[in-house]
Amino acid sequence: MKPPPLIEAHGLSKVFGEGQDLVGRMLSRFGLERPPRRVHAVEEVSLTIREGEVVGVVGESGCGKSTLGRMIADILQPTTGEILHRGRPLGARRREKGAGLAVQMIFQDPFSSLNPRKRVGALIGEAPKVHGIVAREDLDDYVESLMERCGIDLAYKGRFAHQFSGGQRQRIGIARALAVKPELLVCDEAVSALDVSIQAQIVNLFMDLREELGLTYLFISHDLGVVEHVCDRVLVMYLGRIVESGPAAEIFRAPNHPYTKALLAGVPRIERRRTAYEPIEGDMPSPLAPPPGCRFHPRCPFATARCREETPALREIAPGRLSACHLNDATA
Amino acid sequence: MSAGAVTRPEQAGPVDPAGAPRPAEASAFAAVARAYARSLIAMTALVVFAIIAVAALLAPWIAPQNPYDLTQVDLLDNLLPPGSESFSGQIYWLGTDGQGRDILSAILYGLRISLLVGLASGVIALLIGAAVGLVSAYRGSWLDATIMRIVDLQLSFPTILVALILLVILGRGVDKIVFALVVVQWAYFARTVRGVALVENSREYIEAARGLKLGHLRILFGHLLPNCMPTLLVVATVQVASAISLEATLSFLGLGLPPTQPSLGLLIANGFDYMQSGRYWISLLPGVVLLVTIVSINVVGDRLRDVLNPRLAR
Amino acid sequence: MTRAVDTPPALAVEDLRTAFFTDAGRLDVVDGVSLTLRRGEILGLVGESGSGKTMTGFSITGLIEPPGRIVGGSVKLAGEELVGADRARLRALRGRRIAMVFQDPMMTLNPVLRIETQMTDALLAHASMSRAAARAKVRDALAEVGIAAPDERLRAYPHELSGGMRQRVAIAIALLHEPDVVIADEPTTALDVTIQGQILALVQRLCRERGTGLVWITHDLAVVAGIADRIAVMYAGRIVEEGPVDDVLDRPAHPYTRGLIASVPVPGRRERLPQVPGRMPSLLELPPGCAFAPRCAQAAEACRARPDLLPVGPARAARCHFPLVETEAAR
Numbered sequence: 002m003k004p005p006p007l008i009e010a011h012g013l014s015k016v017f018g019e020g021q022d023l024v025g026r027m028l029s030r031f032g033l034e035r036p037p038r039r040v041h042a043v044e045e046v047s048l049t050i051r052e053g054e055v056v057g058v059v060g061e062s063g064c065g066k067s068t069l070g071r072m073i074a075d076i077l078q079p080t081t082g083e084i085l086h087r088g089r090p091l092g093a094r095r096r097e098k099g100a101g102l103a104v105q106m107i108f109q110d111p112f113s114s115l116n117p118r119k120r121v122g123a124l125i126g127e128a129p130k131v132h133g134i135v136a137r138e139d140l141d142d143y144v145e146s147l148m149e150r151c152g153i154d155l156a157y158k159g160r161f162a163h164q165f166s167g168g169q170r171q172r173i174g175i176a177r178a179l180a181v182k183p184e185l186l187v188c189d190e191a192v193s194a195l196d197v198s199i200q201a202q203i204v205n206l207f208m209d210l211r212e213e214l215g216l217t218y219l220f221i222s223h224d225l226g227v228v229e230h231v232c233d234r235v236l237v238m239y240l241g242r243i244v245e246s247g248p249a250a251e252i253f254r255a256p257n258h259p260y261t262k263a264l265l266a267g268v269p270r271i272e273r274r275r276t277a278y279e280p281i282e283g284d285m286p287s288p289l290a291p292p293p294g295c296r297f298h299p300r301c302p303f304a305t306a307r308c309r310e311e312t313p314a315l316r317e318i319a320p321g322r323l324s325a326c327h328l329n330d331a332t333a
Numbered sequence: 334m335s336a337g338a339v340t341r342p343e344q345a346g347p348v349d350p351a352g353a354p355r356p357a358e359a360s361a362f363a364a365v366a367r368a369y370a371r372s373l374i375a376m377t378a379l380v381v382f383a384i385i386a387v388a389a390l391l392a393p394w395i396a397p398q399n400p401y402d403l404t405q406v407d408l409l410d411n412l413l414p415p416g417s418e419s420f421s422g423q424i425y426w427l428g429t430d431g432q433g434r435d436i437l438s439a440i441l442y443g444l445r446i447s448l449l450v451g452l453a454s455g456v457i458a459l460l461i462g463a464a465v466g467l468v469s470a471y472r473g474s475w476l477d478a479t480i481m482r483i484v485d486l487q488l489s490f491p492t493i494l495v496a497l498i499l500l501v502i503l504g505r506g507v508d509k510i511v512f513a514l515v516v517v518q519w520a521y522f523a524r525t526v527r528g529v530a531l532v533e534n535s536r537e538y539i540e541a542a543r544g545l546k547l548g549h550l551r552i553l554f555g556h557l558l559p560n561c562m563p564t565l566l567v568v569a570t571v572q573v574a575s576a577i578s579l580e581a582t583l584s585f586l587g588l589g590l591p592p593t594q595p596s597l598g599l600l601i602a603n604g605f606d607y608m609q610s611g612r613y614w615i616s617l618l619p620g621v622v623l624l625v626t627i628v629s630i631n632v633v634g635d636r637l638r639d640v641l642n643p644r645l646a647r
Numbered sequence: 648m649t650r651a652v653d654t655p656p657a658l659a660v661e662d663l664r665t666a667f668f669t670d671a672g673r674l675d676v677v678d679g680v681s682l683t684l685r686r687g688e689i690l691g692l693v694g695e696s697g698s699g700k701t702m703t704g705f706s707i708t709g710l711i712e713p714p715g716r717i718v719g720g721s722v723k724l725a726g727e728e729l730v731g732a733d734r735a736r737l738r739a740l741r742g743r744r745i746a747m748v749f750q751d752p753m754m755t756l757n758p759v760l761r762i763e764t765q766m767t768d769a770l771l772a773h774a775s776m777s778r779a780a781a782r783a784k785v786r787d788a789l790a791e792v793g794i795a796a797p798d799e800r801l802r803a804y805p806h807e808l809s810g811g812m813r814q815r816v817a818i819a820i821a822l823l824h825e826p827d828v829v830i831a832d833e834p835t836t837a838l839d840v841t842i843q844g845q846i847l848a849l850v851q852r853l854c855r856e857r858g859t860g861l862v863w864i865t866h867d868l869a870v871v872a873g874i875a876d877r878i879a880v881m882y883a884g885r886i887v888e889e890g891p892v893d894d895v896l897d898r899p900a901h902p903y904t905r906g907l908i909a910s911v912p913v914p915g916r917r918e919r920l921p922q923v924p925g926r927m928p929s930l931l932e933l934p935p936g937c938a939f940a941p942r943c944a945q946a947a948e949a950c951r952a953r954p955d956l957l958p959v960g961p962a963r964a965a966r967c968h969f970p971l972v973e974t975e976a977a978r
Contacts, residue, residue, distance in 0.1 A: 104544075109537070118559045128546075178544075196695035196926075264841060274893060
């Protein structure tokens with residue numbers, strides 16, 4: 002039998018709402034208080050990540066890709082749906098010692114992702130110490146080996162994070178995640194805030210680590226150039242839902258969903274000189290009041306009456322390729 | 334936090350943010366101390382408060398007499414104006430009260446009690462309030478909403494009224510007034526700490542700690558709390574000052590502390606009757622000391638807020 | 648580079664120098680920058696964090712605040728000197744003849760005023776007309792930057808608009824008086840890809856139509872490739888390379904420019920990105936000579952001396968002792 006994939010997620014949804022106490026709940030039940038506003042950040046997302054893969058998630062702000070990443074990294078609890086790690090629920094594994102650490106996250110903002118009151122050595126060494134990953138007397142050597150692996154000068158071990166540049170901070174964040182020996186790294190816009198030359202250094206570091214440690218990546222980014230460079234497979238999200246997924250090369254070569262097409266058309270590239278941009282119209286709708294039917298229909302140049310009423314399902318359009326668009330029915 | 338809302342690290346500032354780590358290992362405390370010292374008024378206030386605190390601490394050794402030891406007090410020396418000489422040749426620099434007690438000594442002993450009550454109630458309220466605020470912010474959801482509703486309720490009652498009612502029920506005594514002051518103060522700490530903790534809690538280093546499964550207690554007290562400390566310190570100074578003045582008010586009204594442990598408030602009350610007859614010093618001098626104490630603590634608190642608030646680190 | 652003498656360029660910056668005087672020492676954030684911008688031309692000013700590109704923009708528009716100060720050079724707006732001009736004159740020019748668009752549109756917009764109020768105020772500050780006429784003009788300006796239902800938006804407060812819409816309003820305000828020059832500092836960096844595309848298309852069209860000269864300050868080479876006519880690359884406060892967009896991007900003359908272009912991920916199977924080692928030095932610890940030398944693979948003894956910005960081809964210049972194009976030409 003084939004071993005279960007590294008990560009498998011079924012029907013993940015996440016609803017954010019304001020907290021309400023008992024009094025508030027009673028009041029809103031009787032219509033005396035406004036019910037709390039709810040945002041469906043992620044809706045019915047299913048995905049599979051196989052060992053050794055680099056899976057990209059692209060989409061614009063508010064599409065839910067960061068929330069999805071946080072659920073996979075077990076930082077946020079899904080409202081509905083379940084996540085399996087090697088065939089067993091992530092929630093169940095949490096109680097096993099050290100087993101909940103298989104997925105770690107690398108964050109976007111290198112300035113807020115490191116505790117400003119801890120020194121580099123403690124930032125990296127805290128988790129392995131707490132979880133007993135290395136013996137106490139070996140901790141120093143362990144931290145130093147991680148620093149070397151991530152390209153941080155050992156002389157900086159006693160410094161506070163605020164004394165570093167963005168690129169170095171990102172390296173510290175990577176070393177911190179690697180310290181608990183994860184299998185999957187969720188990189189949430191991990192290179193977006195960095196300068197181009199620094200960004201290249203960090204992307205290269207990710208790829209080196211992948212080879213050396215056999216890491217798997219979920220690479221979340223709005224920067225399609227980076228995603229295209231590093232990913233095997235890509236998921237495109239729009240307003241909380243996956244609209245298209247498939248092998249990166251195919252999606253970038255021949256996008257199927259109108260939103261993916263618009264997204265790719267809008268990407269500035271060095272080869273495109275004095276481009277006459279023909280952008281799609283309109284803003285992303287508010288996630289508080291998503292449009293009915295296909296969520297992209299208000300901006301879609303091909304929208305029909307059916308798109309305004311019926312939510313398209315994510316269906317296979319070619320082996321390994323899924324798309325959620327009614328237009329595919331006409332051609333199929 | 335998601336997608337395109339990427340802010341470049343480059344701000345308008347002239348200092349290169351991508352620069353090499355600063356050569357000198359700047360200790361956060363030293364930097365705060367240096368920034369604090371740049372204000373002359375704040376330094377003066379700090380020195381004044383230090384003198385007051387040391388004087389209060391050393392009262393039994395530096396006071397000319399123990400005003401509550403009846404063998405040391407001579408009723409014949411009563412109501413002497415400042416600078417008078419007693420029959421025994423002792424000079425009462427700040428005069429005496431109706432029982433012949435040396436006002437200077439009474440003030441020093443009174444300060445002791447006032448500061449003790451203020452600090453004790455401030456620290457206890459801080460511990461309770463900080464714990465409640467931290468948990469509220471960290472857990473969020475219905476627990477947060479419930480706690481904050483209780484805090485709102487508490488804060489909507491006038492402080493002095495709550496304290497008065499409690500003292501009427503409980504009676505007098507240092508422990509009782511500290512209890513009353515804690516009850517009226519904890520909510521301020523809870524509200525402030527929750528506010529700061531909410532901001533810190535949304536930062537990615539807390540998410541990272543959750544992802545690393547460091548354990549709720551460790552995240553709360555090892556990561557969240559230390560980053561709330563600067564604000565907590567500022568609120569604590571202001572609250573201690575307000576506790577001292579509240580205690581003085583309650584003692585002045587005859588609740589609060591028993592006459593055997595007269596704080597500054599009680600001294601002011603004792604001398605109040607003599608004001609009409611021109612013996613101003615019995616009330617006025619303790620009042621001035623109370624005022625100076627409270628103002629100096631508040632100035633220190635203000636400066637701390639200025640120095641700590643746009644966080645120095647960065 | 649001699650051009651028609653009778654019409655001065657929209658913007659001519661000559662050896663501009665701006666320094667910040669801090670506790671840590673003097674920082675030369677803009678160190679001898681020269682730029683020329685013709686009417687209707689789009690110049691991409693490219694650099695990484697700390698390269699001085701933003702400070703160059705601020706210096707041109709006279710927005711440098713203490714402890715910073717322009718210490719030398721000249722900025723001529725259609726022939727009129729701005730450096731050393733009195734405050735009143737600068738204020739009169741700013742907004743009318745030269746305007747700035749910031750990364751954060753809230754630098755331009757006042758959060759407590761309706762869009763209509765701020766736009767008509769901005770208009771009436773430099774033009775005399777009736778309120779009603781101003782309102783009509785402002786309405787047209789909003790429609791022109793692609794805002795649907797402009798009447799409705801006029802009544803809105805800035806926080807009621809999306810980020811992309813706010814940036815459109817900021818652009819509309821910048822273009823209200825049809826200025827000679829607009830300085831745009833990373834105006835699309837915080838926006839989503841599809842919205843960025845909309846803004847780029849808009850700015851491009853408006854500048855061409857009206858003959859407005861545009862300096863587009865950015866870290867993103869790809870954005871510049873899409874809209875600019877010419878590129879100037881900055882490093883550590885200095886321009887290291889300048890020239891027509893195709894020449895610079897296809898045949899970079901400076902090793903830093905080449906490194907930057909190579910660092911941009913290209914579609915392909917995950918081979919290592921060629922990377923520029925290290926990072927930009929702190930302005931406090933600039934190496935003598937070429938500031939890029941410590942990161943440069945081809946640095947030699949000669950690089951200890953400071954290179955000048957010298958011509959390396961038609962309308963091109965580079966600040967390098969061993970420019971890459973010259974060696975290619977010599978082959």
